[in-house]
Amino acid sequence: MIYTAEIKVAKTAGFCFGVDRAVNKVNELLEAGQKVCTLGPLIHNPQFIKSLTEKGVVVAESPDDCPEGYTLVVRTHGITKETADRIKELSISFVDATCPYVSKIHKLAEKHYEKSAVIIVCGDSSHPEVKGIVSHCKDRSYVVSSESQIEDVISDIKKRFGEQFSDIVLLSQTTFSVEEFKKCVKKLKILCTNPIIFDTICSATAERQAEAVSLAKTCDMMVVIGGRNSSNTQKLKDACEKYCPTYLVESYEELKNIDFGKAECIGVTAGASTPACNIKEVLKYMSDMVNDRDNLEALAAEEIAENSDYISEDEKLFAEALEKMDNDNFNPKVIGTVQRITPTEIHVDIEGRKQTGIVPVEEYSSDPNADPSKELKVGDQLELIIMKTNDVEGTIMLSKRRLDASKHWEAIVDAHKNGTVVTGKVVEVISKGAVAFSKGIRVFIPASLATASRKDRIEDLLDTEVEFIIIDIDKRRKRAVGSIKDVLRKKKAEAAEKFWATAKVGDVLKGTVKSLTSFAAFVDLGGVDGMIHKSELSWNRVGHPSEVVKEGDEVEVYIKALDSEKKKISLGYRKPEDNPWEILKKQYPVGTVLDVTITGLTTFGAFAQVMPGIEGLIHISQISNERIAKPQDVLSIGDQVKVMVTGIDAEKKRLSLSMSALLEPPAKEEAEEPEQDEPVAVSIDELLASAENKEAE
Numbered sequence: 001m002i003y004t005a006e007i008k009v010a011k012t013a014g015f016c017f018g019v020d021r022a023v024n025k026v027n028e029l030l031e032a033g034q035k036v037c038t039l040g041p042l043i044h045n046p047q048f049i050k051s052l053t054e055k056g057v058v059v060a061e062s063p064d065d066c067p068e069g070y071t072l073v074v075r076t077h078g079i080t081k082e083t084a085d086r087i088k089e090l091s092i093s094f095v096d097a098t099c100p101y102v103s104k105i106h107k108l109a110e111k112h113y114e115k116s117a118v119i120i121v122c123g124d125s126s127h128p129e130v131k132g133i134v135s136h137c138k139d140r141s142y143v144v145s146s147e148s149q150i151e152d153v154i155s156d157i158k159k160r161f162g163e164q165f166s167d168i169v170l171l172s173q174t175t176f177s178v179e180e181f182k183k184c185v186k187k188l189k190i191l192c193t194n195p196i197i198f199d200t201i202c203s204a205t206a207e208r209q210a211e212a213v214s215l216a217k218t219c220d221m222m223v224v225i226g227g228r229n230s231s232n233t234q235k236l237k238d239a240c241e242k243y244c245p246t247y248l249v250e251s252y253e254e255l256k257n258i259d260f261g262k263a264e265c266i267g268v269t270a271g272a273s274t275p276a277c278n279i280k281e282v283l284k285y286m287s288d289m290v291n292d293r294d295n296l297e298a299l300a301a302e303e304i305a306e307n308s309d310y311i312s313e314d315e316k317l318f319a320e321a322l323e324k325m326d327n328d329n330f331n332p333k334v335i336g337t338v339q340r341i342t343p344t345e346i347h348v349d350i351e352g353r354k355q356t357g358i359v360p361v362e363e364y365s366s367d368p369n370a371d372p373s374k375e376l377k378v379g380d381q382l383e384l385i386i387m388k389t390n391d392v393e394g395t396i397m398l399s400k401r402r403l404d405a406s407k408h409w410e411a412i413v414d415a416h417k418n419g420t421v422v423t424g425k426v427v428e429v430i431s432k433g434a435v436a437f438s439k440g441i442r443v444f445i446p447a448s449l450a451t452a453s454r455k456d457r458i459e460d461l462l463d464t465e466v467e468f469i470i471i472d473i474d475k476r477r478k479r480a481v482g483s484i485k486d487v488l489r490k491k492k493a494e495a496a497e498k499f500w501a502t503a504k505v506g507d508v509l510k511g512t513v514k515s516l517t518s519f520a521a522f523v524d525l526g527g528v529d530g531m532i533h534k535s536e537l538s539w540n541r542v543g544h545p546s547e548v549v550k551e552g553d554e555v556e557v558y559i560k561a562l563d564s565e566k567k568k569i570s571l572g573y574r575k576p577e578d579n580p581w582e583i584l585k586k587q588y589p590v591g592t593v594l595d596v597t598i599t600g601l602t603t604f605g606a607f608a609q610v611m612p613g614i615e616g617l618i619h620i621s622q623i624s625n626e627r628i629a630k631p632q633d634v635l636s637i638g639d640q641v642k643v644m645v646t647g648i649d650a651e652k653k654r655l656s657l658s659m660s661a662l663l664e665p666p667a668k669e670e671a672e673e674p675e676q677d678e679p680v681a682v683s684i685d686e687l688l689a690s691a692e693n694k695e696a697e
C-alpha cells in the first residue's frame with residue numbers, strides 16, 4: 001500500500017559519541033588482526049552484533065569467559081569495580097571503551113562517597129551502567145527509577161545513617177529521562193536542604209530526547225529505530241508516545257506490521273546505538289511507502305543518516321573537554337607599533353619595552369587568507385600578547401591571532417548560549433563540510449548543515465560571507481560548530497509567516513523555479529513554494545513544463561489561488577495580454593482576409609492555422625460555392641488558401657473561416673439549388689414526383 005505523508009527525521013538520530021568510540025576501538029583491533037571479545041554485547045542492536053559475530057567477535061558474560069588470546073573490550077556502559085579488579089587479576093589484555101560520560105559519573109560517585117556522602121542514582125538498578133556506578137559507593141547508595149521513590153529513600157537515609165553522612169548527592173544514569181530527573185530534583189529539594197545535584201544525563205541523550213519530543217509534538221506518528229533492550233531507545237519511545245502513537249522498530253522489516261493509517265506527518269528518530277545503515281534502510285523503505293515527491297525531508301534521509309557521523313565527532317570533542325582542564329596560560333597584553341612587514345614576520349616596537357617584537361605571520365590571524373602585507377602599514381598599532389621572550393637575542397615573540405581569538409571566543413560562547421546569528425567568511429570547503437572564520441574563530445559547518453537543501457552546492461559558499469548559529473562549542477580547542485541551515489530555515493519560516501499574513505489572489509511575485517514534475521513547475525517564492533500547473537505555463541499546449549521553464553529560472557508569477565489551511569499556493573505564469581485569442585481579436589477581426597495553411601481535414605470541414613496556437617475551421621459549406629462531397633476532394637494538408645475570418649468566439653476558443661465568401665457568387669440557376677448541409681423543406685410528394693420525372697427522362 002502507498003501512503004502519502006511527510007517524513008521528518010531527527011537530526012540527532014543514530015550513533016552517539018560513546019558508541020561510535022567503542023565501535024571504532026573494536027574495528028581498530030580487528031584491523032590490527034587481533035581477536036576481540038566484548039564484555040556483554042558491545043551495543044544494544046541485534047543486527048550490528050550479528051555483523052560483529054560474522055567478523056569473529058565473541059561475547060563473554062564475565063572476564064573469566066574471555067577466550068585465551070583474545071583482547072577483552074569493556075563496552076560503553078562501563079563495569080563494576082569488582083569486574084575491573086578481576087580483569088587485573090586475570091592479567092587479560094583489555095581495552096576500556098567505557099564512555100567518558102560514564103567514567104565521569106564513576107569518579108563523582110567515588111569522590112563524594114569518600115567524603116561520606118550518600119549517593120542517590122536515578123536509573124534502572126538492573127542496568128549495567130547503574131551497577132557500575134553503584135559499585136563505587138556501594139554501602140551508601142540508592143537507586144530510584146522515579147520521583148515517587150525519593151520520599152521513601154530520604155526517610156530510609158535518616159533512619160539508617162542518622163547524622164553519619166556529609167551530604168546527599170543526586171546523580172543519574174546517562175540515559176535517564178530528562179523529565180523524570182527534573183521531577184526527582186524538585187522533590188529532593190523539597191525534602192532536604194542543600195542536596196548536591198549532578199545532572200549526569202549525557203548531552204547525546206538529552207539532545208535526542210528533546211528533539212524526539214519536539215518532533216512527536218508536530219507529527220501524527222513516530223517511528224523510533226533501535227534495539228528493544230537499548231535503554232536510550234526505550235526512553236525515546238516513552239518520551240514520544242506521550243504526544244502521538246509511537247512504534248519501536250529494530251529493522252525496516254517491522255514497518256510492514258505498522259498501520260500508518262491516515263498519518264500525514266511521520267517523525268523518525270533512532271537510539272544512540274542505532275547504526276547509520278540501519279536508519280538508512282528504514283528511511284528508504286518509508287520513502288518508498290510515502291511516495292511524496294514534494295517531501296524534502298524524505299529526500300534528505302540519506303543525508304540525515306550520514307549526519308550521525310558528524311554528531312559523534314562533535315560529541316567526542318565535547319566529551320574530551322569534560323576530561324580536561326582549561327590550560328590557557330596567562331599572557332600579558334602589549335601594544336606594538338608596526339615597523340616592518342616581511343613575507344614571514346611583522347616587526348613591531350613594543351610600548352614600554354626595549355626588545356624587538358616579532359609577530360610570525362602565522363600568528364597574525366586565524367584566517368588562512370589574511371595577508372598582513374595588504375592589511376597593515378608601517379605605524380599601525382596592534383594589540384598583541386607575548387608568547388615568549390628571548391633575553392639573549394633581545395626579541396619577544398608575539399601573537400595577534402591568539403589575543404583576537406580569546407576576545408572573540410567569548411562572543412562565540414555568548415552566541416551559542418543565546419542562539420544569536422553570527423557572520424563569517426567561508427575559507428575552505430572539505431568533504432565533510434565548510435570551514436568559516438568569524439572574527440578569527442574557526443567554525444566548522446558540517447555539510448548537512450551548510451545549505452538549505454542537499455541539492456544546493458556547498459562549493460558555492462567558498463569565499464562568501466555566510467550567516468550561521470553556533471550549535472556547539474569545544475572550549476578546549478576554542479572551536480565551534482555552526483549551522484547555516486538553521487538560519488535559512490528560520491528565515492524561511494519568518495518569510496512564510498509574513499507571506500500567509502499578507503498574500504492575496506492576484507499578487508504578482510518573483511520566484512525561482514525549484515523543481516519540475518510531469519505536471520507542474522514548483523517555484524520558491526522565498527519562504528514558501530507555489531505550484532504552476534503546466535496548463536498555466538503557456539497559452540499553447542504544454543507537454544512537459546520543461547518546454548517553458550527550467551530549474552533555476554527566475555520567473556514572475558501571480559497568485560491564482562491560496563489555501564492557507566493546506567498551505568497550498570497555485571500560481572499563474574502566462575500573461576493575460578499574451579492570450580492568443582485576445583491578440584487574434586485585435587489582429588484579425590471578423591472580415592479580415594488572410595492566407596492560411598491547411599493543417600487538418602475532417603468530413604465536416606478543414607482546419608487551418610491562423611497564428612501559433614490557434615486553428616480555425618473552414619466548414620465544408622464554406623470551402624466552395626460548388627457542391628462538394630468531402631473537403632478532401634478539393635483540399636490537401638499543407639495547401640495555402642485565402643480565407644476570410646467570419647466569426648470569433650474567444651471564450652469557447654472557436655474561429656470560423658470561409659473560402660467561399662471570397663469567391664464569385666454562383667450562377668442564378670445553380671444558386672437556386674439548396675446549399676449543402678442547409679435544411680431544405682421538401683414534401684414527400686415533391687420527392688416522388690421528382691423521382692418519376694428522372695425515370696421518364
Ligand code: SF4
Pocket residue numbers: 016017018019076099100101102174175202203204205232272315
Ligand atoms: S548515550 Fe551518552 S553516555 Fe551513553 S554511550 Fe552515548 S555518549 Fe556515552
